[in-house]
Amino acid sequence: MQKNNKISVGILMGGYSSEYQISLKSGNVVYEHLDKEKFNVYKVHILKEKWVAVIDSEEYPIDRTDFSFEMNGEKINFDIVFNAIHGTPGEDGKILAYLxxxxxxxxxxxxxxxxxxxxxxxxxAVLKAHGIKTATSCYIYENENYSIDEILETVGLPCFVKPNRAGSSFGISKVNKKEEMQKALEVAFKEDHEVIVEAFLDGPEVSVGVIEYKGEVKVLPFTEIVSENDFFDYEAKYLGKSQEITPARISKEIEAVTSEIAKKAYQILNMKGFSRSEFIIVNDEPFFLEMNTVPGLTAESILPQQANCAGISLKELFGNAIEMNLNPKK
Known part of the structure; x- marks a missing residue:
């Protein structure tokens, strides 16, 4: 604990992936809303070329031996770190293992x-083993000999080609014709050397926030995604090319079933903190697409929209994340 007996919080932002600029925005929003009466809050930029604490536009190098920095002759240690890094090395756990x-x-x-x-x-694979429905899919390594005909025989058309480990819809393509598949694979392989190809699911898409809040697993109001583009791509997510309707326009019955599955997925995967899972509703049945564990945290992002709908302010949302992890239940 640092000066004034306040809890010292380092907000990790940036990262090494295509998502680093979005992460910087998320991290800055967390910085603005954390309660400065309770916390000494520091922005920590984790970038390929440098790790630095940023204070009033001045940069202070992070000592990687103990994750501290020095300012005006004083050594600053962190009591806790708020992870706002989308992609590697925050969302994939690498920097968390180090911490x-x-x-x-x-x-x-x-x-x-x-x-x-x-x-x-x-x-x-984990969730399917527990009976949670997912799209038919196949998995490809960049350097293996793969057959486009065999892929399409498995998943059909249209289908989605996605990097196996990436976010913010970077590298994702919707393929409507066989001739488009090779280009889609090349785009995905620019983000990751592993690719997943999924069958198209026809139905409304809902995004479901599940968080740990005041010691309990809480499912937030759903958001319905209505993209102006062919799917919920980068433009739809970040450049206004979609409607995000919270709460979602689905029946109470479907909401209850999907809520139960989202909570079950959170618990099966032994999650903590924030998560946002995506589902497609097909013939009144939810199909799980993926889980984001460092979702966007700007005021316009989906999870904060959902928290607001549940009556949870950004100050409460972010402060709760600190409180839950300073004194975690064993």
Whole structure:
């Protein structure tokens, strides 16, 4: 604990993936809304070329031996770290393993759970074993000999081609014709050397936030995604090319079933902190697509919209994440 007996919080933002700019926005929103009466809050930029604490536009290098920094001759240690890194090394658990070795608590699930949920194929395999429905899919390594005909025989057309480990819809393509498949694979392989190809599911898409709040697993009001584009791609997510309707326009019966499955997935995967799972409703049945464990945290992002609908302010949402992980239940 640092000066004024306040809890010292480092907000991790940036990262090494295509999502780093979105992460910087999320991290800045967390910084703005954390209660400065309770916390000494520091922005920590984790970038390929540098790890630095950023204070009033000044940069202070992070000492990687103990994850501290020095300012005006004073050594600053963190009591807890708020993880706002989308993609690697935050959402895939790499930096969390390092923090856990240093006994520094953080706001995400343990590193293994984060690594598991960042891998779409492995997440689907675990949940399918527990009876949760998912799209038909196949999995491809970049350097293997794959047959487009065999892929399409498995998943059909249209289908989606996705990097196995990436977010914010980077590298995702919807394929409507066989001739489009090779280009879609090349786009996905730019983001990851593993790709998952999924059958198209026809139905409304809902995004379901599940969080740990005041010691309980809480399912937030759903958001219905209505994209102006062919699917919920980067433009739809971040450039206004979609409607995000909270609460979603689905029946109470479907909402109850989907809510139960979303909570079950959170618990099966041994999650903590924030999560946002995507579902397609097909003939009144929810099909699980993926789980985001460091979802966007700007005021316009889906999870904060859902929290607001549930009567939880950003100050409460972010402060609760700190409180839950400073004194976690064993």
């Amino acid at each position: 856990e070795l240093l006994n520094i608590p953080h706001t995400s699930a343990p590193f293994y759970q984060m690594a598991l949920t960042f891998n779409k194929r492995d997440t689907l």
